[in-house]
Amino acid sequence: MAGRIDTRLAELGITLPLPTTPIANYVPFVKTGNLVVVSGQIPMLNGVVVVTGKVSWGVSIDRAVEAARICFINTLVHLKTACDGDLDRVRRVVRLGGFISAPSEFTQHAVVMNGASDLAVAVFGDAGRHARSTIGVPSLPADAAVEVEGLFEID
Secondary structure (H helix, E strand, O other): OOOHHHHHHHHOOOOOOOOOOOOOOOOOEEEEOOEEEEEEEOOEEOOEEOOEOEEOEEEOHHHHHHHHHHHHHHHHHHHHHHOOOOHHHEEEEEEEEEEEEOOOOOOOHHHHHHHHHHHHHHHHHHHHOOEEEEEEEOOOHHHEOEEEEEEEEEO
16 A cells, blocks of 8 residues: 555656666665665666756756756655655655756756755655755766755654
8 A cells, every 4th residue: 555655756646766776986875863865866767867968058947947856756766765665754854955067157056956845845745845955066977967965854
């Protein structure tokens, strides 16, 4: 029987993909006490980074928002593994961190990161409201346009 969060994901039309393997020397998540830290996730689908390049230089803001959303979905994949398959164990999205690959004159990082933040609230309701940092960077691994990391409280 699907849990509350799995049911909500289905209502949103989201099917979680299989977990991806890290592309460097790190683990996808770390559990300590009642916290789970999920490593930065890029907009990868079926083993392919689907949004590459720099936001505003070939990547539209709308496409970057979608990339942030994909990143959060990939974050949920690892969070679900950390929760032994039960996302109902998530008590709070504590913090999201977003990295936006963009030229120095770009200033709409927060708009891009809303793709992840809005989905966190849509999935977890008030427990999805979180602290956040969003940072512009000159490049990201695999030429990804966006990367999202998360900190979650679980029971």
